[in-house]
Amino acid sequence: MRGRFYIVGVGPGAPDLLTVRAIRVLERVPVLFVPKGRSEGSSVALSIIEDVVSLTNKEVIELYFPMDKVRRVSETSKTVRTAWQQAAAAVLNKLDAGLEAAFPTLGDPSFYSTAQYLLMVLTRNIPDLRAEMIPGISSINAAACTARVPVVLGDERIAILPATYEEEGIREALQSYDTVVFMKIHKDLDRILTTLRELTLLDQAVIVERASMEDERVIPASKARGLDLHYFSTMIVRKN
Numbered sequence: 001m002r003g004r005f006y007i008v009g010v011g012p013g014a015p016d017l018l019t020v021r022a023i024r025v026l027e028r029v030p031v032l033f034v035p036k037g038r039s040e041g042s043s044v045a046l047s048i049i050e051d052v053v054s055l056t057n058k059e060v061i062e063l064y065f066p067m068d069k070v071r072r073v074s075e076t077s078k079t080v081r082t083a084w085q086q087a088a089a090a091v092l093n094k095l096d097a098g099l100e101a102a103f104p105t106l107g108d109p110s111f112y113s114t115a116q117y118l119l120m121v122l123t124r125n126i127p128d129l130r131a132e133m134i135p136g137i138s139s140i141n142a143a144a145c146t147a148r149v150p151v152v153l154g155d156e157r158i159a160i161l162p163a164t165y166e167e168e169g170i171r172e173a174l175q176s177y178d179t180v181v182f183m184k185i186h187k188d189l190d191r192i193l194t195t196l197r198e199l200t201l202l203d204q205a206v207i208v209e210r211a212s213m214e215d216e217r218v219i220p221a222s223k224a225r226g227l228d229l230h231y232f233s234t235m236i237v238r239k240n
């Protein structure tokens with residue numbers, strides 16, 4: 001019988017923020033597929049789990065996902081689609097051999113995770129594939145707890161968007177929602193800071209870099225201009 005496939009959220013970085021369920025699944029499966037953004041890059045998800053899950057006697061297979069931006073699934077480049085197909089074929093190869101396999105992914109699998117594209121291709125090819133998503137603590141939760149801010153309270157509303165979003169959409173979110181979370185803030189920091197200043201929201205925004213990791217930092221947006229932030233940086237704008 002074909003093996004079951006698990007997409008496992010491994011949390012924001014600290015190994016002790018993995019869930020018990022994630023650890024159980026990762027310990028049980030004989031095969032791990034780990035993502036890496038560049039063909040020579042190492043997997044962050046793997047580095048998070050190797051402190052708490054023994055990799056002895058496990059096969060760890062790296063899957064290459066190009067870093068090309070995916071705005072809409074329907075608009076992806078041929079390079080990206082080919083990489084997804086190749087990754088799906090590698091996973092199916094093991095599942096068809098009757099093995100269970102897991103794909104650990106940073107944070108929670110339902111927020112901006114490459115794992116979803118893999119799952120999409122797999123279930124398109126094999127509609128009755130036995131697959132499970134194991135939730136993880138998202139970097140949004142970790143960033144809010146590190147900064148000690150509530151994300152939303154009462155009947156407040158939240159918008160979550162990549163900081164790479166076009167300017168009009170960013171302004172609209174900031175004007176319409178009580179809390180706005182910007183992910184992937186590192187490259188667009190100064191542009192977002194300018195918008196926040198124009199909307200007089202600079203003092204209500206905080207950035208958390210590498211939340212839950214050893215060298216995590218909380219940076220008020222008013223002091224962030226020009227900083228060279230790590231890719232693992234999230235901004236929370238809380239208007240109330």
Ligand SMILES: C[S@@+](CC[C@H](N)C(=O)[O-])C[C@H]1O[C@@H](n2cnc3c(N)ncnc32)[C@H](O)[C@@H]1O
Binds near residue numbers: 012106108209210
């Ligand atoms: C591709 S998304 C992955 C999100 C992930 N699935 C989650 O639930 O957190 C990558 C973005 O997540 C955010 N991120 C991931 N880990 C982080 C951390 N430890 N601290 C702050 N932000 C983080 C950053 O905004 C980063 O650019």
